Amino acid sequence: MTRPGTGRRKQSATDKQVAKQSKGTHPKSMVIRIGAGEVGSSVSQLVKDVREVMQPDTALRLKERRANKLRDFTTMCGPLGVTHLLLFSKAESGNTNMRLARSPHGPTLNFRVQNYSLCKDIMKSMKHPRMGLTEFQVAPLLVMNNFITSDIDREKLGEAAPPKHLEKLVTDMFQGLFPPIQPHTTPLHTIKRILLLNREPPSEGDNGTCTITLRHYAITTKITGVPKAIRRLYAAEKLMGSKEKKKRALPNLGALDDVADYMLDPSAAGYTSASDTEIETDAEVEVAAPVTRKVLSKKERERMTARDDGQKSRSRSSRPKVEKRAVKLVELGPRMKLRLTKVEGDLCGGKVMWHEFVSKSKAEVKEMDRKWEQRNKEKEERRRVQKENIEKKRKERAENGGAGEGAGEGEDEDEEMEDFDEYDMDDDVWHDEDGDVAEEAQDEDMEDKGDDA
Missing domain, CATH: 3.40.50.10480 (Brix domain)
Known part of the structure; x- marks a missing residue:
């Protein structure tokens, strides 16, 4: 407790x-x-x-x-x-x-x-x-x-x-x-942000500081080397199974007699500008295309492993296919x-x-290091005294310890003392009363002067 x-x-x-x-x-x-x-x-x-x-x-x-x-x-x-x-x-x-x-x-x-x-x-x-x-x-x-x-x-x-x-x-x-x-x-398909x-x-005039600019983007890819008509059909296939309804993304084939008219007519897929057809080659990358493969049975797998020339006997369709995609970054903020x-x-x-804004001489740095070493020694001394007091209480409780309810309370006190052993009262003191507060006030004054300058 x-x-x-x-x-x-x-x-x-x-x-x-x-x-x-x-x-x-x-x-x-x-x-x-x-x-x-x-x-x-x-x-x-x-x-x-x-x-x-x-x-x-x-x-x-x-x-x-x-x-x-x-x-x-x-x-x-x-x-x-x-x-x-x-x-x-x-x-x-x-x-x-x-x-x-x-x-x-x-x-x-x-x-x-x-x-x-x-x-x-x-x-x-x-x-x-x-x-x-x-x-x-x-x-x-x-x-x-x-x-x-x-x-x-x-x-x-x-x-x-x-x-x-x-x-x-x-x-x-x-x-x-x-x-x-x-x-x-x-x-690669799991990386969607940058x-x-x-x-x-x-x-x-930077005084050796670092000025960093942060930007957050979403990574989008687009298939290249494919006509716009096929790309629109590919996008429509994805929308068929989704809950989103985007009529603009679906091609209108109601006025056409044959699908060849849609595929061969350049104006059937809509107005095409130079930005839609020509994509910079610097933005193109080659990635593995998602292909479906036949699931082999146990006997077929054994036959493949038994062949000495198993790799040579594979068909060209089993080789990993690669497609070109254009990478585009969309800012998210x-x-x-x-x-x-x-x-x-x-x-x-x-x-x-x-x-x-604050620079100190070598003598001031040495004096500051000396103060911090003294403070750390005092902190270690307080921790040593805390541990001695905890061990002293444990020995006294062991000598006067009993059974029944007292044993249960003793276990709770042991857990509490373990936590108290890790806890240092000096951790609550974030700043020294004299040194650090004055130093922070000086830092704030120097920052304000730097802004005014």
């Missing part, structure tokens, strides 16, 4: 088992808005759009409350197997910020959302928006461009060049958001332009590893 007066909830054995099993599975994420009633409707809709992008391994129906703190979400990352947190917030100055954190020990990347567009705004600007539900059953294909600066560009930029470890960290953080794709085993992250080339401002060593806190 939990002690009265404490708001801490005991972690069950089932939650512990799920947390252990989830370590080797695909990465999972939670997209959260900090300050549910203060961010506004636009940022709230942006959070919902980003959850759609992170499907299927994300908490799609997560509901935040005004009373929720960041601690409430971080404590549930372990039982739920969540590996990444995307935190959206809005500052008093009106800037929208995004934090990308890795659970449970960080690091955390702080981005400023310079501008963004919602999914509904993108769909309104398109003539034929893509509205499908099957695209979100598999994680998107992640494509990253220009994240590593070449040695030639580093020589040109000089001191303004971004640090190599910073670029490597940002690359690893975004790559860890989605499960890796095995090119030899992953079927997430494009393009880093703008660094310039002399949202769009975001992110600017990296700060990197923290822990989960939404800890030592500042890099800052866009």
Whole structure:
């Protein structure tokens, strides 16, 4: 039983088992808005759009409350197997910020959302928006461009060049958001979305920061090398078994006497423009065509394996057929332009590893490292005292322990003490009273000055 007066909830054995099993599975994420009633409707809709992008391994129906703190979400990352947190917030100055954190020990990347567009705004600007539900059953294909600066560009930029470890960290953080794709085993037809992250080339006035542009597309394919009339018949065959009723997609053959008139007459399939007939060869790929094969009996399979020249005796029809398809990307949204401002060593806190506006000398860095080492030693000492107190209580209970109801209560206390052993009172202190708060205030002042500049 939990002690009265404490708001801490005991972690069950089932939650512990799920947390252990989830370590080797695909990465999972939670997209959260900090300050549910203060961010506004636009940022709230942006959070919902980003959850759609992170499907299927994300908490799609997560509901935040005004009373929720960041601690409430971080404590549930372990039982739920969540590996990444995307935190959206809005500052008093009106800037929208995004934090990308890795659970449970960080690091955390702080981005400023310079501008963004919602999914509904993108769909309104398109003539034929893509509205499908099957695209979100598999994680998107992640494509990253220009994240590593070449040695030639580093020589040109000089001191303004971004640090190599910073670029490597940002690359690893975004790559860890989605499960890796095995090119030899992953079927191509399952990949239906693509997430494009393009880093703008660094310039002399960027202070070594990273500016990333995010785009989200749906992958569509179209058969090439086939007349439009046959393509319309092929599309009509698909619509026959579906519940959708699109009369425009079905060809009207009522006024024709023979199907040859429809196939040979170029105007029968409708008006054909140059864009419909000529497709760029760069967008064409060769994929395996879906063909039906005869199911062989056991005797036929034995005969095939008994032949020495079994591969040579196969007919040409049994060879894998290949067809050409044109790949087209349809934007789904949202769009975001992110600017990296700060990197923290822990989960939404800890030592500042890099800052866009604040630079420290070597002496200040050494002093900061010394303070953090002292703080870690004090933290380890508190944990040691906690463990000694727990062991002391266990020994006292073992000496004075009884049977019956007391044994059952003792088991509950053992589970509670195991949870208390993992819990550290210092984890509730997110920022130091003197050092970190002053440093954060200085960071905010520097960010505001950077915006004004």
